[in-house]
Amino acid sequence: MNLIFLGAPGAGKGTAAEGIATKYSFASISTGAILREAIKNETELGLKAKSIIEAGELVPDDVIINIVKERIKAEDCKGGFILDGVPRTLEQAAMLDELGVIIDRVIQFDIEPQIVVDRLTGRRVCVDCGDTFHIESKPPEKDGICDRCSGHLIIRKDDEPSTIKERLRVYDELTKPLTEYYTKTGKLIHIDASKSIDEILSIITKALEL
């Protein structure tokens, strides 16, 4: 089964993708995580993407779709995958369709902007493995240290308040139209993303078993 997780920045897509991917042995594909890894390794892609991401804007559609096109060829995608944060423009959705990528369900994470701001300002990520925590809802066992690999936890550069505002504006303008696009396919399922992490995993699990 192939899924898309659609929703505002900080809606909890990545956190839920990790849980669902583990439960069903799906590959979890986050274009944001792939781009951050490229920035860390100072690759050509990373050097191009850095300033765009830090400004809260979107990386060009063709660059994103090429990343996805290559990634879904990998062996771990054969049993199904989750596209986390992609597509996020109508053009990207059309490009995925043209590639013949079959999508079974689209999970739309519905959430109020104020909750998103609280989640993003409290988010901490590991510099080494990229694991994600939250100072209140998912605190690490040791302050500032990753539970998984003992790396240092930092605040993502694009989680600065002014960049969060721009990311939400970009979401409203370019990504929101995807809700209508996928509603028309009959594959879109809305979930209340303000609920707890465990509740969200259980809601998505039930939706997938329909």
Ligand code: AP5
């Ligand atoms: P990306 O990394 O995809 O960022 P995003 O979509 O803005 O999503 P986030 O990672 O910010 O949030 P999330 O919904 O995954 O929430 P999370 O689970 O972390 O992309 C970054 C940038 O890369 C983009 O801005 C763009 O520049 C570029 N990019 C990426 N894909 C692109 C594309 N397709 N096209 C063009 N450009 C692209 O949760 C947030 C926090 O809340 C965490 O601290 C978490 O612990 C906590 N939390 C999660 N769930 C819950 C819950 N249920 N209750 C309480 N707390 C929770």
